Amino acid sequence: MEVYDVTIIGGGPAGLYSSFYSGLREMKVQIIEAQPYLGGKLNLYSEKIVWDAGGIPPMPAGQFIQHLINQAKTFQPTIRTGEKVNGIKKKVDGNFQLQTTKGKTYLTKTLLLAVGNGILDPTPTPFFTNEGRQLKNVQIAVIDFEAMKQKRVFISGGGQSAIDWAKTLAPIAKEVILVYRREAFKGHESEIKRVTNGPVRCIVKADLVEKKLTPDGSTIEAVTILHKETDKEETILVDEVIVCHGFNQKNELFEQNDIGLEVFNDYYVQTTPQTKTVIPGVFALGDAASYTGKVHLIAGAFHDAINAVNAAKLYIDPKADAIGTVSTYADNLKSKVATVWKQYATE
Ligand SMILES: Cc1cc2nc3c(=O)[nH]c(=O)nc-3n(C[C@H](O)[C@H](O)[C@H](O)COP(=O)(O)OP(=O)(O)OC[C@H]3O[C@@H](n4cnc5c(N)ncnc54)[C@H](O)[C@@H]3O)c2cc1C
CATH class of the missing domain: 3.50.50.60 (FAD/NAD(P)-binding domain)
Incomplete structure (x- = not known):
């Protein structure tokens, strides 16, 4: 050998x-x-x-x-x-x-x-897989920033890395939607302020309810969330999903x-x-x-x-x-x- x-x-x-x-x-x-x-x-x-x-x-x-x-x-x-x-x-x-x-x-x-x-290893996120398979437009880190241009980017999570991605992608993407299940984001205060007061749509106290996949089951088209305060559901169209649920x-x-x-x-x-x-x-x-x-x-x-x-x-x-x-x-x-x-x- x-x-x-x-x-x-x-x-x-x-x-x-x-x-x-x-x-x-x-x-x-x-x-x-x-x-x-x-x-x-x-x-x-x-x-x-x-x-x-x-x-x-x-x-x-x-x-x-x-x-x-x-x-x-x-x-x-x-x-x-x-x-x-x-x-x-x-x-x-x-x-x-x-x-x-x-x-x-x-x-x-x-x-x-x-x-x-x-x-x-990223914390397993069954919501963002399909029968155990990774979905095409779901990632934990953006490798290709060009691919984010003019896209609707849905970010799930509320820690520092979710904040970082939201801040970085806001000037590139068509729209950035940051969704967190808890009340307050965690991370550097000044950066949280920059994101929450900026062009990013920040949604707190919301649960992920349902995902709509393309007919071939490979890609997420939309995510339905539940606003816990109002008990109302909202469906958000997405092009790209970034999952920041920790490691x-x-x-x-x-x-x-x-x-x-x-x-x-x-x-x-x-x-x-x-x-x-x-x-x-x-x-x-x-x-x-x-x-x-x-x-x-x-x-x-x-x-x-x-x-x-x-x-x-x-x-x-x-x-x-x-x-x-x-x-x-x-x-x-x-x-x-x-x-x-x-x-x-x-x-
Ligand atoms: C958020 C953050 C920001 C940072 N910013 C900076 C910065 O600005 N400047 C700076 O200088 N440093 C920074 N650091 C620190 C820097 O990233 C680390 O010091 C550096 O990555 C250490 O390199 P390493 O190769 O020792 O370990 P790692 O980068 O951790 O690489 C270890 C590798 O070993 C692999 N591995 C482990 N076990 C096995 C196994 N059994 N078999 C095969 N592979 C295995 C892992 O998968 C991993 O890829 C930062 C760290 C963090 C977390």
Whole structure:
């Protein structure tokens, strides 16, 4: 069976940047991500602007993900999405053995735990599915803003992310209707005011009663709500539905770890500042890592990634350089330099 030098569990900023850096250090790498998409937590706030990642212009987190993915692919790593690692076994012939939910087994010399705070899945919303199938115009985050132009967007929920989507989509959509079952929205006061006093139609104390689907059952055409105060029903025509009902957080990997990882508060691994865990060859990085001075930000995830990859390199080859060469002088990037310059010439 193929043996990877580095297996990265988690395709968030820590995992994606580790993929690039592992390639820079000439190691054979794979990323395994439980979700069908990469980007980790940034998908939760894809419409928010990231300002503090260093060296990039302010940009929506959704776009930032694309840059992370492009960089992660620089050295052609193996990327597996929609596959959850649910078991780590102690060494088999000097390698760690991983099991995934696809029934697959992988061998790896080193393991980078870039699992953030576990897997965040949207709270199941039976109202917005049809016989268990996801409806075409229902989403939890907008990926394609162009597609929202001149649309009637129905947002269900009353927390910060519902407020954020309403605020962001108001200038783009034809109409934004924000419906919440409770009395008061939860979130930043100033933003709630901006939304409730602005062009968004905000409806509180309303229950979802019925949805009308297109004849093929694939899309929602209208949603009927009940205004609890007046006991009156209203049917609202919709083009797009955004559901902001929160997330369930799970970290079964840490619950079931067979290798003796020191996990605390369910989601954190105690590491050294160089990301080393108590198990030689296993490193924890990004939001999953805890050490004095740890920065739980994207920039902190990048810093950890460099330390983890360098430590993995040394673990595999104790004679290797302790730190990688600067990218400006990296031999294995030289062949790509001309392409980069060409891009600048055409911009
Ligand atoms: C609302 C919000 C706003 C933020 N804004 C900013 C900001 O402006 N600037 C900033 O620098 N930081 C910000 N952060 C923090 C930043 O998003 C995190 O620090 C960063 O995402 C951590 O990256 P990570 O890769 O360690 O973890 P994550 O991004 O959480 O990624 C971990 C990945 O691991 C996967 N995973 C977990 N378990 C398994 C498993 N068993 N098998 C396979 N895959 C698994 C998960 O599905 C997930 O994709 C914000 C965070 C939040 C919640």
